[in-house]
Amino acid sequence: MVSSAHEALHRIFRDHPDLFYRLSSRLGYDLPPPTKATVECPDVTETAAIERRIDTLIRFETESQGPFLLAVEAQGKPDPAKPSSWAYYVSYLWSKYRLPTHLMVVCQDRRTAAWAQRPVTSGLPFMPTLTVRPLVVGPHNTPVIADPRQAREDILMAALSAITHAAEPDIDAILKALSSALRDVPEDQGSQVVEYTSQGLRNGRVKQLWKELLMTDTSFYRSWLFEEVRDEGRAEGRAEESAKSKAEAILVVLGQRNLKVSDEVRKRIEDCGDPDVLRMWLVRAVTAPTAEGVFEDRSQSAAPDQSRVDSTSR
Template structure:
């Protein structure tokens, strides 16, 4: 199933095709800046009713050098069926475009990256016909960019650093560095970087919250749907917290008006609750309970 993190891992190469040159430098590979890059259709479907799509497909052309195709796949976990699909992609691309294809797999954890990097041999052991050898990037080989100047020099690579380290503790420092590096960048660039980074963090809620706060504090002048989403979420959270606080005050008021003693522990538990539904149940019980602590007691007697 495609999710926002999946999209960010490969679509950043569409938005910033030169990112592959930066990745090549990091990995000490011989690929240089192309004269031009073309984003190609990703549909690899044949006439037969079997649909196969590569995530992102780019054509790299060089002055006086051979061209090649770059197929970028975002891989969030191990999939035993994927290597065969990848081998099909490369064979189909070569047959269709007559240009050498290269497969780049982007991962967010070391285990998946190590799995994806294993060569897959097609054919009998005594005479293998084809060997699939993907180029894999992930937290094991992408740099942890924590220098704002380094981030400014290649913002796309800094975003890829955050995306590939999204599940690692190091992502905090990368995000703080990235927000600093964006201060002097053009607004159009900032908006795109904000959105790719937010999407690429995927399920790391803590990192997503950190990025949300950094965007709100450091990059608030810039407008994007991600920024508006962050702002709306903050307002919604504020309203929910306000409702919860109101319910807690009502519970304490009812208990006090009924002359019931409210211990500090009970008061702290009520005011510390941020679940409006639970607070409403406690409020209903506060009308009839014989002690303040009984508001926590469920009908079956379990606290």
């Protein structure tokens, strides 16, 4: 199940791709300046009925090095199965777009960050074929911004500092600096920063501190309350998002198989809000002879007529 903290770890980059460049500079990477950044569809589902989605996918354009892709993954804890998924994402995107593809993994604790940083190789030790080595962002390398003046200079970097250090001893000072800096930020931008930060804080004591700090400014406190109320409806929202992604996957599979999809079929798929029905249609989309075939239960139609079998046997 996707958590609020998980969303905050990658969404801040999706909404503000330029933050990646400012962070990379702080980490010592000399990247060519971007001329354009575009958020791409994160769906990497193939014709097989396996749904795969990257958390955030961004395409950067540069004049000196050309375009490249950045896949952003939020990771809450070590998962032995994840490196193979990351390798799939990178190789799939590299093959599909024919562009250099980079992977950034954002973590909230040092243990997970240390695990994610370890290179994982496919192949025998003396004959490696593919090595996964992502850029890992977490409390070990994200700057601690505990000075209100520094927070004002880059309010989004200050929010990222709070999110990635949510479980660190410095979090109280970071939140105090961030809340102080928010007083000089336009309300529309500040409300967005409040939302990222509120999503990224999991500790009850820390969330309470953040609430108390926001109470000094009524407008931002309203934003915090709005986020709390929206959490209650997030489960329903996740179900809707799941249905939407499955509908997209069905249409992708039908398109990859070069099957003609009528407006009527497309509308019926897109209007369906039942994840279980969509999952069934997705499985059928892999082998259905026509786009309309996803709605048909061919297992029953293919079964022999028992009465005819009995009469033949007599």
